[in-house]
Amino acid sequence: MTEKHLIALDLDGTLLKDDKTISIKNKEIIQKARAEGHIVMIATGRPYRSSEMYYRELELDTPIVNFNGAFMHHPRQSSWGFYHEPLDVKVAKDIVEACRSFHFFNIIAEVMDDVYFHYHDEKLLDIFRYGNPKITTGDLQNFLNDSPTSMLIHTEENQLKQIRDHLSQVHAEVIEQRSWAAPWHVIEIIKVGLNKAVGLKKAADYYGIPAERIIAFGDEDNDLEMLEYAGHGIAMGNAIEQVKNIANEVTLSNEEDGVGKYLADLLNIK
Numbered sequence: 158m159t160e161k162h163l164i165a166l167d168l169d170g171t172l173l174k175d176d177k178t179i180s181i182k183n184k185e186i187i188q189k190a191r192a193e194g195h196i197v198m199i200a201t202g203r204p205y206r207s208s209e210m211y212y213r214e215l216e217l218d219t220p221i222v223n224f225n226g227a228f229m230h231h232p233r234q235s236s237w238g239f240y241h242e243p244l245d246v247k248v249a250k251d252i253v254e255a256c257r258s259f260h261f262f263n264i265i266a267e268v269m270d271d272v273y274f275h276y277h278d279e280k281l282l283d284i285f286r287y288g289n290p291k292i293t294t295g296d297l298q299n300f301l302n303d304s305p306t307s308m309l310i311h312t313e314e315n316q317l318k319q320i321r322d323h324l325s326q327v328h329a330e331v332i333e334q335r336s337w338a339a340p341w342h343v344i345e346i347i348k349v350g351l352n353k354a355v356g357l358k359k360a361a362d363y364y365g366i367p368a369e370r371i372i373a374f375g376d377e378d379n380d381l382e383m384l385e386y387a388g389h390g391i392a393m394g395n396a397i398e399q400v401k402n403i404a405n406e407v408t409l410s411n412e413e414d415g416v417g418k419y420l421a422d423l424l425n426i427k
Contacts (some may be wrong), residue, residue, distance in 0.1 A: 186417035206288025222356030
């Protein structure tokens with residue numbers, strides 16, 4: 158019996174192909190790894206409502222990290238605990254106020270499965286409609302009354318840096334911020350101190366698995382902490398340079414079954 162590993166999978170750009178499906182090859186290897194006693198979990202920036210389908214497709218029975226660590230629970234075991242660490246609503250409203258001095262397209266706040274749009278936005282609505290959230294549109298100063306799990310500022314490329322600089326000067330102590338890859342120029346904000354590694358560590362402690370037996374896969378800057386924490390931090394072939402630089406190894410891209418290929422080699426799966 159090989160030693161038990163904890164395998165943490167990012168979804169977009171990592172486990173999922175560009176068409177947002179899991180390849181047959183990846184699925185087969187993940188099933189074999191689980192049959193050999195390894196533990197597989199998902200760690201994503203997505204809310205649970207838009208990652209649940211993949212959790213079910215892989216027939217997982219593990220905790221899941223959503224919103225980049227701002228929410229973590231065990232879908233099949235409510236006694237496991239429910240970790241939700243939202244951003245203070247006052248901070249959220251200060252950020253909305255500050256944005257009025259910049260040019261931006263929209264601000265979106267998610268309170269778990271309630272989505273608040275500052276402005277009506279057909280294009281973005283399609284992305285957020287998945288999993289049927291409750292959607293409210295209107296000035297967030299008036300409509301947002303609860304602390305949001307996550308906030309997104311959709312802006313123009315040339316404003317992105319200015320807004321991020323402002324946020325780091327004014328709110329560095331209370332928020333974590335990242336920007337998304339093209340085509341969306343989006344700044345994503347969650348409570349300070351949260352990232353995927355925080356959630357991964359909770360799961361590792363629960364299963365009693367040391368960092369050196371954790372394998373984590375990712376491609377974007379929201380995967381950096383998780384890849385650094387894992388003994389095997391693996392960058393996808395399509396990952397951004399920053400992720401490849403801190404990774405222990407680089408596997409093939411998400412279109413070439415990079416996750417399955419690496420697991421098959423490391424865990425000796427035939």
